[in-house]
Amino acid sequence: MHHETVTIALPKWTENFLSTQDKTFLDIExxxxxxxxxxxxNIEHKTGGxxxxxxxxxxxxxxxxxxxxxxxxxxxxxxHAEIVAIAIAQKKLETFDxxxxxxxxxxxxxxxxxxxxLGAIPWSGIRSVVxxxxxxxxxxxxxxxxxxxxxxxxxxxxxxxxxxxxxxRQQAIEILRSYVNHGGKIYNPKKNG
Amino acid sequence: MHHETVTIALPKWTENFLSTQDKTFLDIExxxxxxxxxxxxNIEHKTGGxxxxxxxxxxxxxxxxxxxxxxxxxxxxxxHAEIVAIAIAQKKLETFDxxxxxxxxxxxxxxxxxxxxLGAIPWSGIRSVVxxxxxxxxxxxxxxxxxxxxxxxxxxxxxxxxxxxxxxRQQAIEILRSYVNHGGKIYNPKKNG
Numbered sequence: 001m002h003h004e005t006v007t008i009a010l011p012k013w014t015e016n017f018l019s020t021q022d023k024t025f026l027d028i029e030x031x032x033x034x035x036x037x038x039x040x041x042n043i044e045h046k047t048g049g050x051x052x053x054x055x056x057x058x059x060x061x062x063x064x065x066x067x068x069x070x071x072x073x074x075x076x077x078x079x080h081a082e083i084v085a086i087a088i089a090q091k092k093l094e095t096f097d098x099x100x101x102x103x104x105x106x107x108x109x110x111x112x113x114x115x116x117x118l119g120a121i122p123w124s125g126i127r128s129v130v131x132x133x134x135x136x137x138x139x140x141x142x143x144x145x146x147x148x149x150x151x152x153x154x155x156x157x158x159x160x161x162x163x164x165x166x167x168x169r170q171q172a173i174e175i176l177r178s179y180v181n182h183g184g185k186i187y188n189p190k191k192n193g
Numbered sequence: 194m195h196h197e198t199v200t201i202a203l204p205k206w207t208e209n210f211l212s213t214q215d216k217t218f219l220d221i222e223x224x225x226x227x228x229x230x231x232x233x234x235n236i237e238h239k240t241g242g243x244x245x246x247x248x249x250x251x252x253x254x255x256x257x258x259x260x261x262x263x264x265x266x267x268x269x270x271x272x273h274a275e276i277v278a279i280a281i282a283q284k285k286l287e288t289f290d291x292x293x294x295x296x297x298x299x300x301x302x303x304x305x306x307x308x309x310x311l312g313a314i315p316w317s318g319i320r321s322v323v324x325x326x327x328x329x330x331x332x333x334x335x336x337x338x339x340x341x342x343x344x345x346x347x348x349x350x351x352x353x354x355x356x357x358x359x360x361x362r363q364q365a366i367e368i369l370r371s372y373v374n375h376g377g378k379i380y381n382p383k384k385n386g
Contacts, residue, residue: 004258005202006280014197065197077289077316078271078280087199087271096270097382116312119339123270123309125382146312147348155340189290189318 008079008087011047014038014066025061028130031108032167034063036132039081039110039175042068043184049143050179051110053081055089058104058128065089072187082109082117086124098125106130110172111138112165115146121161128162132172141176144188201272201280204240207231207259218254221323224301225360227256229325232274232303232368235261236377242336243372244303246274248282251297251321258282265380275302275310279317291318299323303365304331305358308339314354321355325365334369335379 017038025031031054038052049069056063067085071077085107090096098105104127111133113121121129135145149155153163180186210231218224224247231245242262249256260278264270278300283289291298297320304326306314314322328338342348346356373379 004207004281004284005200006277006284007198007200009198071289071316075287075289076280076283077318078276078313083271084199087269088197090268090270091197091199094268096264096268096380099383102383114312114316116309116316119307119309119312119341120271122337122339123264123307123382125270144315146315147342147345148312149340149342152340187289189316190292190295 006076008070008074008076008084010066010068010084010088011045011073013041013045013047014068017041018066023063025056025063028108028164028167031056031061031106032110032130032132035108035110036168036171036175038066038068043175043179043182047073048079049187050175050184051081053085053107053109055085055098055126056106056108058106064105065092072185077189078116080114080117082107082113083120086120086126090124099127100125104128110175112145114144115148118148118152121156122159126161128164129156130164130167132168133176134165134169137169137173138176141180142186143176199269201263201267201269201277203259203261203277203281204238204263204266206234206238206240207261210234211259216256218249218256221301221357221360224249224254224299225303225323225325228301228303229361229364229368231259231261236368236372236375240266241272242380243368243377244274246278246300246302248278248291248319249299249301251299257298258285265378270382271309273307273310275300275306276313279313279319283317289318292320293318297321303368305338307337308341311341311345314349315352319354321357322349323357323360325361326369327358327362330362330366331369334373336369337381
């Protein structure tokens with residue numbers, strides 16, 4: 001076994017798209033619109049599942065990083081949109097704690113986080129989470145969100161992490177549906193041989 | 194914002210260490226011993242927290258990948274040992290589903306998974322999890338394991354993922370303690386400004 005590395009790269013189209021966008025997004029609806037557009041483009045470019053996320057400075061709205069689901073295109077089950085956005089933000093800010101400088105940062109995600117991404121949020125230093133589609137919306141369409149504590153929102157609040165839900169929920173649901181309706185793969189691993 | 198990438202690389206010492214080891218580990222005690230040795234070396238080399246993991250073919254014991262906690266050394270809160278081992282195994286096998294070929298693979302981890310890594314396991318295709326120190330051992334020493342469903346073991350079993358606990362638990366606890374006793378940083382992000 002040689003010296004091992006894993007690289008997760010945002011698709012080239014994200015660079016082109018972001019070059020046409022504002023650098024600052026004042027309200028959470030604008031921030032969610034950016035994430036929803038990324039999710040749509042991720043479907044169109046066939047670079048992964050219908051999920052996107054972005055991280056902003058909470059007060060100024062400055063965009064720090066974006067993430068899209070890259071599970072199928074990178075052969076990495078860890079590469080959910082939220083994980084990608086967190087890892088890129090931490091690399092840019094050169095810290096594993098996005099609150100190390102006491103600047104609150106906000107994760108905007110097109111669907112409420114799955115069990116893995118939910119678990120990742122407290123470790124990241126994110127202070128606020130804004131969600132589009134609800135957990136049950138995703139499950140109803142066929143996505144697996146995993147086993148989360150029933151009181152996950154209170155659990156985050158107890159760690160001083162705010163949660164804001166149902167921002168552009170209907171648009172977020174439509175994106176999930178459009179992925180499935182166009183034959184998008186729901187890419188869970190096999191449970192049985 | 195330019196074309197963004199994040200790379201997680203195993204430290205160079207892992208390559209040297211693994212070159213001296215067997216390639217196949219027949220029983221779970223041998224597999225755990227390898228993981229415990231990696232956790233010890235991760236402390237000695239100051240490349241991260243006192244946690245390590247390894248993935249094996251469950252039947253043959255063939256080593257597929259290893260992971261160590263790289264949070265502090267790579268500025269990435271996602272880089273827990275289990276996540277690193279899963280991502281490297283998927284890269285090597287060129288699939289996001291470690292059960293895609295119907296070969297069951299086993300994740301051996303020196304401490305029961307935190308909430309994030311627990312959430313990652315069902316998405317990975319891992320069929321079996323072997324743990325050293327218990328969740329409460331880690332918490333008692335000061336590590337934060339996050340909010341996990343109380344019935345997390347049953348939740349994994351319901352997905353046909355076996356869990357085996359308490360393998361070399363005392364040795365695993367001693368490694369956690371030795372990290373803290375030698376001034377190792379418990380690197381959770383700040384909760385308040």
